[in-house]
Amino acid sequence: xxxxxxxxxxxxxxxxxxxxxxICEHSYLVCRDxxxxxxxxxxxxxxxxxxIRDFGDCxxxxxxxxxxxxxxxxxxxxxGMDRELLEWLETAPFPEEAxxxxxxxxxxxxxxxxxxxxKSPVTRACVFATVHRETVMILMDLLEKSGLETYVGKVNMxxxxxxxxxxxxxxxxxxxxxxxxxxxERRYRNTHPILTPRFIxxxxxxxxxxxxxxxxxxxxxxxxxLSENPEEIRWVKELRPDAEFYGEAYDKSGLFGGECKTVMxxxxxxxxxxxxxxxxxxxxxxxxxxxxxxxxxxxxxxxxFLDRGLSVGLGSDAAAGTSLNIFAVMRQALQASKLRWxxxxxxxxxLTVEEVFYMATKGGGEFFGKAGSFEPGYEFDAVVLDDxxxxxPEQPDIRSCLERLIWLGDEREVREKYVKGVRLEL
Amino acid sequence: xxxxxxxxxxxxxxxxxxxxxxICEHSYLVCRDxxxxxxxxxxxxxxxxxxIRDFGDCxxxxxxxxxxxxxxxxxxxxxGMDRELLEWLETAPFPEEAxxxxxxxxxxxxxxxxxxxxKSPVTRACVFATVHRETVMILMDLLEKSGLETYVGKVNMxxxxxxxxxxxxxxxxxxxxxxxxxxxERRYRNTHPILTPRFIxxxxxxxxxxxxxxxxxxxxxxxxxLSENPEEIRWVKELRPDAEFYGEAYDKSGLFGGECKTVMxxxxxxxxxxxxxxxxxxxxxxxxxxxxxxxxxxxxxxxxFLDRGLSVGLGSDAAAGTSLNIFAVMRQALQASKLRWxxxxxxxxxLTVEEVFYMATKGGGEFFGKAGSFEPGYEFDAVVLDDxxxxxPEQPDIRSCLERLIWLGDEREVREKYVKGVRLEL
Numbered sequence: 001x002x003x004x005x006x007x008x009x010x011x012x013x014x015x016x017x018x019x020x021x022x023i024c025e026h027s028y029l030v031c032r033d034x035x036x037x038x039x040x041x042x043x044x045x046x047x048x049x050x051x052i053r054d055f056g057d058c059x060x061x062x063x064x065x066x067x068x069x070x071x072x073x074x075x076x077x078x079x080g081m082d083r084e085l086l087e088w089l090e091t092a093p094f095p096e097e098a099x100x101x102x103x104x105x106x107x108x109x110x111x112x113x114x115x116x117x118x119k120s121p122v123t124r125a126c127v128f129a130t131v132h133r134e135t136v137m138i139l140m141d142l143l144e145k146s147g148l149e150t151y152v153g154k155v156n157m158x159x160x161x162x163x164x165x166x167x168x169x170x171x172x173x174x175x176x177x178x179x180x181x182x183x184x185e186r187r188y189r190n191t192h193p194i195l196t197p198r199f200i201x202x203x204x205x206x207x208x209x210x211x212x213x214x215x216x217x218x219x220x221x222x223x224x225x226l227s228e229n230p231e232e233i234r235w236v237k238e239l240r241p242d243a244e245f246y247g248e249a250y251d252k253s254g255l256f257g258g259e260c261k262t263v264m265x266x267x268x269x270x271x272x273x274x275x276x277x278x279x280x281x282x283x284x285x286x287x288x289x290x291x292x293x294x295x296x297x298x299x300x301x302x303x304x305f306l307d308r309g310l311s312v313g314l315g316s317d318a319a320a321g322t323s324l325n326i327f328a329v330m331r332q333a334l335q336a337s338k339l340r341w342x343x344x345x346x347x348x349x350x351l352t353v354e355e356v357f358y359m360a361t362k363g364g365g366e367f368f369g370k371a372g373s374f375e376p377g378y379e380f381d382a383v384v385l386d387d388x389x390x391x392x393p394e395q396p397d398i399r400s401c402l403e404r405l406i407w408l409g410d411e412r413e414v415r416e417k418y419v420k421g422v423r424l425e426l
Numbered sequence: 427x428x429x430x431x432x433x434x435x436x437x438x439x440x441x442x443x444x445x446x447x448x449i450c451e452h453s454y455l456v457c458r459d460x461x462x463x464x465x466x467x468x469x470x471x472x473x474x475x476x477x478i479r480d481f482g483d484c485x486x487x488x489x490x491x492x493x494x495x496x497x498x499x500x501x502x503x504x505x506g507m508d509r510e511l512l513e514w515l516e517t518a519p520f521p522e523e524a525x526x527x528x529x530x531x532x533x534x535x536x537x538x539x540x541x542x543x544x545k546s547p548v549t550r551a552c553v554f555a556t557v558h559r560e561t562v563m564i565l566m567d568l569l570e571k572s573g574l575e576t577y578v579g580k581v582n583m584x585x586x587x588x589x590x591x592x593x594x595x596x597x598x599x600x601x602x603x604x605x606x607x608x609x610x611e612r613r614y615r616n617t618h619p620i621l622t623p624r625f626i627x628x629x630x631x632x633x634x635x636x637x638x639x640x641x642x643x644x645x646x647x648x649x650x651x652l653s654e655n656p657e658e659i660r661w662v663k664e665l666r667p668d669a670e671f672y673g674e675a676y677d678k679s680g681l682f683g684g685e686c687k688t689v690m691x692x693x694x695x696x697x698x699x700x701x702x703x704x705x706x707x708x709x710x711x712x713x714x715x716x717x718x719x720x721x722x723x724x725x726x727x728x729x730x731f732l733d734r735g736l737s738v739g740l741g742s743d744a745a746a747g748t749s750l751n752i753f754a755v756m757r758q759a760l761q762a763s764k765l766r767w768x769x770x771x772x773x774x775x776x777l778t779v780e781e782v783f784y785m786a787t788k789g790g791g792e793f794f795g796k797a798g799s800f801e802p803g804y805e806f807d808a809v810v811l812d813d814x815x816x817x818x819p820e821q822p823d824i825r826s827c828l829e830r831l832i833w834l835g836d837e838r839e840v841r842e843k844y845v846k847g848v849r850l851e852l
Contacts, residue, residue: 075819078833079826081760082778108819115817296764296776322757322833331748334507335719339762342722343769350722352508391541393501393534400505407504407748 003033004421005047008382010055011398012039014062014374015358018306022374023398028052029060031380034421038376055384058415059401061357062372063123063381064326065364068223068265068286068315070128071139071152072097074113076319081294085229088295090162093319097130097155098164106135113318114142119411119426120324123381123419124149124368126223126263126286126315128196131155131165131172133179140183144191147424149368149381153196153223154179158207161198173210180218190419193218199225200236200249208253215260221367222255223286226264226274229297233269247274247283257281263367265315268292268300275301275308284311284367287359289336290329291317299340302333303348306355313364314356327409330356334406353403384416385409429459430847431473434808436481437824438465440488440800441784444732448800449824454478455486457806460847464802481810484841485827487783488798489549489575489807490752491790494649494691494712494741496554497565497578498523500539502745507720511655512627514721516588519745523556523581524590532561539744540568545837545852546750549807549845550575550794552649552689552712552741554622557581557591557598559605566609570617573850575794575807579622579649580605584633587624599636606644616845619644625651626662626675634679641686647793648681649712652690652700655723659695673700673709683707689793691741694718694726701727701734710737710793713785715762716755717743725766728759729774732781739790740782753835756782760832779829810842811835 008029016022030037030047040047073093080092099105117125127143127150129136136154143150154176158169167175176195183193195211197203203211215222227233227246236246243249247270250256256264256277263284267274278285285305292300305312314329315321321329330353337351365372371379387401389412396404405413417424434455442448456463456473466473499519506518525531543551553569553576555562562580569576580602584595593601602621609619621637623629629637641648653659653672662672669675673696676682682690682703689710693700704711711731718724731738740755741747747755756779763777791798797805813827815838822830831839843850 078816078830079822080829081833082776105819112817112819290761293761293765296768298768299765335716336765338722339719339725339765339769342724343765350508390504391538393531393538396505403506404504407507 005030005032005037005050007031007043007047007050007052008055008060008384009052010058010060010384012060012374013398013402015354015362018358019352019354021354021399021402025398029374029382031421034380036374036376036378036380039374055415059385059387059398059405061383061385062361062365062374063383063417063419064121064360065313065368065372066122066125066316066324066326067263067284067313067364067367068126068288069318069324071110071113072100072128072130073319075109078322081320084231085295085297086231094162094165098162100130100132100135103135103138106138110139110142114146117324118146118148118424119414120326121383121409121411121414122324122326123383123417124365124371126151126194126367128153128155131157131167133175136179137182140188140191144188147190147419147422149190149419151192151194151221151223153194155196155198156207156211157198157202158204160201169204169207169210172207173214176211176214180214180220193220195220195222195255197224197255200240200246201232205253208255212254215255221261223263224250226267227270228266228268229295230269245271245274247277251277251281257283261367265317266292266297266300268298275304275310279308279310282311284313286315287312287333288315288317288321289332290322291320293332293336294322295320299336299344301340301348302337302351311363311366312359313367314359325410326360327406330360330406333359353406357406380418380421382418383414385413386415387413389413431456431458431463431476433457433469433473433476433478434481434486434810435478436484436486436810438486438800439824439828441780441788444784445778445780447780447825447828451824455800455808457847460806462800462802462804462806465800481841485811485813485824485831487809487811488787488791488800489809489843489845490547490786491739491794491798492548492551492742492750492752493689493710493739493790493793494552494714495744495750497536497539498526498554498556499745501535504748507746511658511721511723520588520591524588526556526558526561529561529564532564536565536568540572543750544572544574544850545840546752547809547835547837547840548750548752549809549843550791550797552577552620552793554579554581557583557593559601562605563608566614566617570614573616573845573848575616575845577618577620577647577649579620581622581624582633582637583624583628584630586627595630595633595636598633599640602637602640606640606646619646621646621648621681623650623681626666626672627658631679634681638680641681647687649689650676652693653695654692655721656695671697671700673703677703677707683709687793691743692718692723692726694724701730701736705734705736708737710739712741713738713759714741714743714747715758716748717746719758719762720748721746725762725770727766727774728763728777737789737792738785739793740785751836752786753832756786756832759785779832783832806844806847808844809840811839812841813839815839
């Protein structure tokens, strides 16, 4: 049996490697049973008769991943960023997240977030919700309906946060277990639970142990924050004297890679030791350059992450990042790396467009498995981009078109999106 | 006689000072004879009967100024920025600018630039063309037709650039004189000539002297580049051993403020001496944070410029900057200042939204005279902004709406623009 086949035609670009594009001009991208079958310059005889959608000069790129964002903070985007992390949390996200105890508010706020995420250039995302189990399910229902592929986390925190968000340790654990079972019952196709201890300052050792047990019981992945801000790091040193460095605190609790698939956002101030441990344990970095500028956190050593062989994806980190436009995150990653090179370390070569594109596609996609590439066997996530808004006196070549999209593109360029072979209604 | 009066109604915001907004909710902004007459919460009886346009909850802000951009590089935007300034000039702008000897190419390329500038959030701009007198006039004709208020420069360069762009010194001067007279003959309403020596490396002392004579004869303002890149600065030291620092080279040629109104782009690496001289001579800074990141130039000390009392506006610097969206330049200025604070100097407090808004409006507007404010007597430049694209579960207050526009806005929010009391056809 041949299975279900359809074909997209256009200028196809994906990452041949971390440093090189594969560019296939006016070619056929074949989807078979939700997976990439292959790319052909001329359609093979055996594939004749299958439905073809011809997008002319449009670019077709692999679906991109937003490896770190907060659905529950989206209403704050573009406001109140005149503070550093810890003070900002107190004045902006915490009061906002407290509102998500209200089902009606959550429906409205998550509705806007999911609508914008659906229109954005990404097909996959790792999303923080809030501590509130009931409204986390609202977010998950909305995301499932959108057709996007996502990991969604019910946030855990049992200390150092306002009363309105603080969970009792045992209740935080039991609510999380109830939530996991509830998710299992829904039998979502695209929406998956991910354990989400907010960060060490907000999670007691006991809570971390409970989450580690749940992790082992349900084999769930984990997302959290790491080494974002100097004050935060000092605080973690006080709170966890057992750990030599921030990442080791997660590791000692069994929530830092290895059997436990883990993504850590930021890593702006990660030491060589921390980077080394991430490498050993296979911990992903969600690089969030816009957020790191907006909260004056600094510039993460993205070049070092790549040199040390870490898995790196990009995160919008709304609402410390302002938008869900992953193209904007790519250009911010380029800019940040250039400034880091100029100001901090001439040994850390600026990132290239090839590298940030890799991060946005295959780099982040790997957290989901075989996603973010058009190599045969990869899940068929594709984004069709129409750059006709960008007028030019002479037609640029395909590589330049992609480069320009990375520097200038947003949701206006997104013409169609496919997730695991299914076209989204935009 | 009352003169010609019309009134805009909406949520009006302008800069009360460099550090404070004036916010006038649902108020009337009165234009009389192309100038701001006043803002009223209740319309005075004597103004009754004049035409009113009510924009509901839209924001109405003063026209913004792009204090530094290159019309002739716009086709390059978003491509080829993997180099530093001097190498980038050789590989991208110089070959592109050479194309502007061709009238047909210039019509096409400048047509796209002017169309996008018209739709952008700015009402005024200082624009670099190329060395080619004939096609500079094409740009000026197009800009005049757009209704925008602009200074446009025929570029001068007689050394250290490709043959295709290099002018003989005497011819550069005579062509500039012919160009100035040609502009005078056209009797433009909104389009003005500005002397434009490219930068010291491309202009011999003799050429600078010729331009200084033209400056005195025609009392023209001047625009150029200053202290953008470390290599460039070293080169200027070699080329102009008579000058203690880069700015002094312009000053010794009589093209650095005083009687000669001057704007210098970048000033990323300006010393205290240079800043002091700019202050004394009233030289404007066109702060171009995006360009400075994209070419790895660094982060200009914007906080120091403000502390020392310099006049500072914002520049998109297309095509080292990627777009003509001055909102994006504002947020890049915020981000750059936060990173500078974090990485370089904890004494240089990050910029605030109030400060970057001031730079974009009154700061840059001052280069044109009384522009960029709604204080009575200012030229009536206004931008009506509709932020309904930015959905929110709860309606933010007016200040937050403006803040969000600064962080997220682009040309999609521009509903109407007025220049000197005339509404532009968008």
